[in-house]
Amino acid sequence: MEIEKLLKDKGNLKPLPDENNLGFGIHFTDHMFKMDYSEDQGWHGPRIMPYGDFHLDPAAVVLHYGQAIFEGLKAYKGRDQKIRLFRPRENAKRLNRSAWRMCMPEMDEDKFIQAIKELVKVEARWVPSLKGTSLYIRPFIIASEPFLGVRPAKEYIFSIILTPVGAYYSEGFNPVKIFVTDKFVRAAKGGVGEAKTAGNYAASLMASEEAKKLGFTQVLWLDAAQRKYVEEVGTMNIFFLIDDTLVTPALSGSILPGITRDSVLALARKWGIRAEERPISIDEVLESAESGRLKECFGTGTAAVISPVGSLYYKGKSFEVNGGKTGELAQRLFDEITGIQYGDREDPFGWIEFVE
Numbered sequence: 460m461e462i463e464k465l466l467k468d469k470g471n472l473k474p475l476p477d478e479n480n481l482g483f484g485i486h487f488t489d490h491m492f493k494m495d496y497s498e499d500q501g502w503h504g505p506r507i508m509p510y511g512d513f514h515l516d517p518a519a520v521v522l523h524y525g526q527a528i529f530e531g532l533k534a535y536k537g538r539d540q541k542i543r544l545f546r547p548r549e550n551a552k553r554l555n556r557s558a559w560r561m562c563m564p565e566m567d568e569d570k571f572i573q574a575i576k577e578l579v580k581v582e583a584r585w586v587p588s589l590k591g592t593s594l595y596i597r598p599f600i601i602a603s604e605p606f607l608g609v610r611p612a613k614e615y616i617f618s619i620i621l622t623p624v625g626a627y628y629s630e631g632f633n634p635v636k637i638f639v640t641d642k643f644v645r646a647a648k649g650g651v652g653e654a655k656t657a658g659n660y661a662a663s664l665m666a667s668e669e670a671k672k673l674g675f676t677q678v679l680w681l682d683a684a685q686r687k688y689v690e691e692v693g694t695m696n697i698f699f700l701i702d703d704t705l706v707t708p709a710l711s712g713s714i715l716p717g718i719t720r721d722s723v724l725a726l727a728r729k730w731g732i733r734a735e736e737r738p739i740s741i742d743e744v745l746e747s748a749e750s751g752r753l754k755e756c757f758g759t760g761t762a763a764v765i766s767p768v769g770s771l772y773y774k775g776k777s778f779e780v781n782g783g784k785t786g787e788l789a790q791r792l793f794d795e796i797t798g799i800q801y802g803d804r805e806d807p808f809g810w811i812e813f814v815e
């Protein structure tokens with residue numbers, strides 16, 4: 460794929476934000492990637508251009524019927540100054556699975572990775588180098604065809620934007636307090652829970668706002684049919700260490716297949732830890748917490764990598780996990796995965812791709 464490059468003059472580039480104070484998703488880089496889709500031309504016109512507004516007709520399908528999907532991954536600068544991506548092909552595959560589910564056009568995996576690499580290369584000065592910082596990459600597809608009617612759109616925009624993000628744990632791990640909701644659900648089997656599609660996040664806001672008002676960091680979701688089985692925590696996958704077995708809910712159709720989730724399973728198995736993907740009920744989790752068998756609980760996702768859970772609140776009762784402290788396994792997984800991402804540790808699975 461030949462990507463046209465419409466670059467800003469050197470003198471017009473934005474000043475870089477302070478690496479000590481990046482936050483998440485606040486600053487955007489100088490350029491973005493954009494490509495269009497039409498029924499007769501397919502994906503066409505790939506270009507890297509100055510970051511800026513899209514022209515979107517008020518009747519664009521995405522604004523009314525929500526055909527929108529996205530991905531999230533990061534570029535990491537190592538001590539050797541090389542820029543690394545973590546398993547980008549998995550993001551390409553998942554974008555295509557989301558596209559399929561939402562009746563949107565799929566995309567060639569190699570072109571997806573090429574677009575990311577060329578854009579990150581253009582924006583290399585934006586990849587921060589302070590420990591724990593990275594350049595967050597947000598590829599997304601929206602339906603741009605102006606048409607009011609419920610059928611798949613015939614025109615789309617694929618774009619990639621970049622935002623430098625701060626260290627998630629600049630002051631070390633801080634285990635979170637989780638509210639288990641049996642009032643709201645995130646997704647039902649047969650629905651779109653396994654697609655990274657915009658509406659899932661709109662649908663989750665009410666529950667997480669309620670939880671925050673009560674002083675909790677995030678919501679733990681239960682299955683829609685019975686409100687019995689654990690699904691995810693906020694926008695992360697969830698793991699439990701019960702006795703010496705690591706347990707995570709199986710990918711049942713309503714759970715987002717996280718790349719961090721898959722990486723945690725691969726590492727645990729490599730280390731000889733028994734790791735099970737199976738249905739796990741909230742009762743089993745809380746009983747194991749009460750009997751002292753629940754040694755650890757943590758969420759997994761690209762943004763935080765590992766997010767230790769310090770307590771679970773369910774039906775008016777609080778259950779502490781590991782004395783509210785970060786567990787050994789959570790710490791080991793965090794150190795190993797970030798070590799691979801920043802090039803400080805060996806990459807036995809070939810997860811890293813370089814931007815050069």
Ligand SMILES: *Cc1c(COP(=O)(O)O)cnc(C)c1O
Pocket residue numbers: 531655691693694695696715716717718719720759760761762
């Ligand atoms: C993106 C996401 C995850 C985590 O996926 P990663 O690939 O590990 O970043 C988990 N759950 C939801 C709902 C998500 O949107």
